[in-house]
Amino acid sequence: MDFVKVKNVSEYDGKEVKLRGWVFNLRKSGKIWFLVFRDGTGIIQCVVLKNLVDAEVFDKKTILTQESSVIITGTVRKEDRAAIGYEITVSNIEIVHVADEYPIGKKEHGADFLLSNRHLWLRSKKQTALMKIRHTVYYAITDYLNGQDFYRFDSPILTPNACEGTTTLFEVPYFDEGTAFLSQSGQLYLETGIMALGRCYDFGPVFRAEKSKTRKHLTEFWMMDAEAAYVKHDENMDIQEGLIRHVIRTVIERNEEDLKILERDIEQLKKADAPFIRMTHKEAIDKVNNKGGNLSYNDDFGSVEESMVTDDSDVPVFIERWPAEIKAFYMKRDENDSNIVLGDDLIAPEGFGEIIGGSEREDNHDMLLERMKSEDMDIEPYQWYLDLRKYGSVPHSGFGIGLERLVGWVSGVKHIRETIPFPRTIYRLNP
Ligand code: 4AD
Numbered sequence: 354m355d356f357v358k359v360k361n362v363s364e365y366d367g368k369e370v371k372l373r374g375w376v377f378n379l380r381k382s383g384k385i386w387f388l389v390f391r392d393g394t395g396i397i398q399c400v401v402l403k404n405l406v407d408a409e410v411f412d413k414k415t416i417l418t419q420e421s422s423v424i425i426t427g428t429v430r431k432e433d434r435a436a437i438g439y440e441i442t443v444s445n446i447e448i449v450h451v452a453d454e455y456p457i458g459k460k461e462h463g464a465d466f467l468l469s470n471r472h473l474w475l476r477s478k479k480q481t482a483l484m485k486i487r488h489t490v491y492y493a494i495t496d497y498l499n500g501q502d503f504y505r506f507d508s509p510i511l512t513p514n515a516c517e518g519t520t521t522l523f524e525v526p527y528f529d530e531g532t533a534f535l536s537q538s539g540q541l542y543l544e545t546g547i548m549a550l551g552r553c554y555d556f557g558p559v560f561r562a563e564k565s566k567t568r569k570h571l572t573e574f575w576m577m578d579a580e581a582a583y584v585k586h587d588e589n590m591d592i593q594e595g596l597i598r599h600v601i602r603t604v605i606e607r608n609e610e611d612l613k614i615l616e617r618d619i620e621q622l623k624k625a626d627a628p629f630i631r632m633t634h635k636e637a638i639d640k641v642n643n644k645g646g647n648l649s650y651n652d653d654f655g656s657v658e659e660s661m662v663t664d665d666s667d668v669p670v671f672i673e674r675w676p677a678e679i680k681a682f683y684m685k686r687d688e689n690d691s692n693i694v695l696g697d698d699l700i701a702p703e704g705f706g707e708i709i710g711g712s713e714r715e716d717n718h719d720m721l722l723e724r725m726k727s728e729d730m731d732i733e734p735y736q737w738y739l740d741l742r743k744y745g746s747v748p749h750s751g752f753g754i755g756l757e758r759l760v761g762w763v764s765g766v767k768h769i770r771e772t773i774p775f776p777r778t779i780y781r782l783n784p
């Protein structure tokens with residue numbers, strides 16, 4: 354008899370199957386007991402009836418504990434009251450391992466306790482649902498880009514220079530070369546890739562020594578950077594919008610069950626799959642101030658102000674055309690206003706904040722060099738980056754998605770520490 358996965362039991366109605374996995378829950382009473390079983394693909398109730406199994410099998414109820422590993426043999430039966438629509442009538446239970454008393458039970462645990470037990474917490478329903486949605490988001494992003502002629506181009510993690518400013522760099526001693534920095538974003542390397550391949554993306558861990566304690570910041574998170582030659586600012590936003598809408602559709606299609614487990618308002622999420630709003634930084638500042646905010650035209654938006662920008666919108670909002678002085682050195686100047694750069698932040702609705710940062714890049718060698726000098730940057734480690742503006746420079750643009758921020762919004766989970774298997778923050782390196 355082959356092993357069957359819980360997600361496929363409907364194909365075996367009335368047949369005997371074997372399942373291997375773990376005890377999610379046990380309910381015992383008199384002549385019948387129930388073993389709620391999980392195998393990673395789903396959860397199904399297994400019914401053990403005294404008059405149908407050997408006494409030795411029936412008595413396993415006294416040995417088994419939550420999270421024990423078991424191999425179940427039984428018959429698949431339709432059961433309309435079950436969430437999955439089926440149940441297993443057990444004929445045999447093989448115990449693989451009897452688990453010690455499990456530290457995570459039904460009672461409420463504090464966040465710190467759960468995070469310290471992250472290696473076990475991951476087995477609970479909501480955490481498993483989140484990991485499945487993360488898997489889909491990852492898949493949907495690469496699927497979309499592959500379909501738009503982007504090549505995967507992996508950027509290095511050990512780097513000689515900063516991408517996003519020097520205040521959040523992690524330093525690593527690097528042999529005789531001195532100090533290396535953990536990458537904050539693969540963007541600068543992707544700009545080299547597109548000069549060979551036209552369109553590229555990377556997808557991997559990036560690092561920021563953020564001393565920030567908010568629910569939106571990690572010190573290690575996953576970033577997808579995409580970059581495209583001959584794409585200008587407006588088309589850059591079109592690509593971002595197409596990609597995010599594809600992600601929403603794919604998650605709704607593949608993870609409806611998981612979204613329900615997380616109590617995500619799916620109707621609200623569906624509404625985000627419509628044309629996104631675009632407003633300039635200046636318009637966004639005016640909007641915030643009209644609602645009682647107090648920002649000047651050279652300010653960035655905090656979490657509260659981001660929510661003020663999006664709270665009357667079902668779709669994400671692009672804030673574009675930013676003051677140069679508050680954005681990174683590589684962003685291209687607006688032809689008509691040299692104080693403005695062609696950058697865009699994409700702000701998710703429902704208070705989830707910035708999920709993408711992107712821009713058209715400065716492609717003029719001298720203007721880029723001048724900006725770098727004005728910021729007192731050490732030019733030498735960026736010589737290769739400047740070279741790209743010497744050998745067949747072209748207009749080009751790109752953007753970076755924070756995977757955990759996107760998963761958090763799509764899942765409706767407010768704290769991004771739950772959207773990555775092992776979150777890293779200033780306070781946590783363990784497990
Ligand atoms: O806006 P950021 O800093 O942009 C860049 O790094 C560009 N070089 C990307 C590019 O153009 N290729 O970061 C991009 C995204 C943010 O919008 C946010 O979603 C996420 O990365 N992010 C973080 N996520 C979790 N924890 C942090 N500390 C984050 N910092 C940024």
Ligand code: MG
Pocket residue numbers: 698707709710
């Ligand atoms: Mg940003």
